[in-house]
Amino acid sequence: MEIKISLICLAIYVIVNWDGMVFHWVNRYLYHIPEFMQKPLCKCLVCMSSVWTCVYYYWHGLTIDGLIESILIVAGINTIFAIILENFTDGI
Numbered sequence: 001m002e003i004k005i006s007l008i009c010l011a012i013y014v015i016v017n018w019d020g021m022v023f024h025w026v027n028r029y030l031y032h033i034p035e036f037m038q039k040p041l042c043k044c045l046v047c048m049s050s051v052w053t054c055v056y057y058y059w060h061g062l063t064i065d066g067l068i069e070s071i072l073i074v075a076g077i078n079t080i081f082a083i084i085l086e087n088f089t090d091g092i
Contacts, residue, residue: 002070005056006077009048016042045082049074 015021016030030038039047053071057064 001056002053002073002077005053005070005074006049006081008056009045009052009074009078010081012042012052013045013048045078045085046075049078 015023016026018024026042030041030043035043040051042048050071053067053074056062057067057070
């Protein structure tokens with residue numbers, strides 16, 4: 001489940017932040033909200049783990065028993081993805 005959430009975060013990150021992607025236009029509107037809200041929504045892969053894991057749990061009607069553990073696992077996976085993206089895309 002955590003890898004699925006991580007891949008969802010990665011997809012959201014890419015389609016919003018990379019030039020030419022379908023939701024890149026969203027960036028124009030993100031500058032109107034504070035950075036501490038931008039990062040967990042779509043600007044920082046590691047930060048995104050908290051919000052999108054909670055959304056996934058809520059959407060699928062899961063109990064919050066393992067929520068903190070899942071957030072940490074997703075954050076770890078997203079950290080690996082962030083390092084890979086930084087090294088292979090020159091920090092896009």
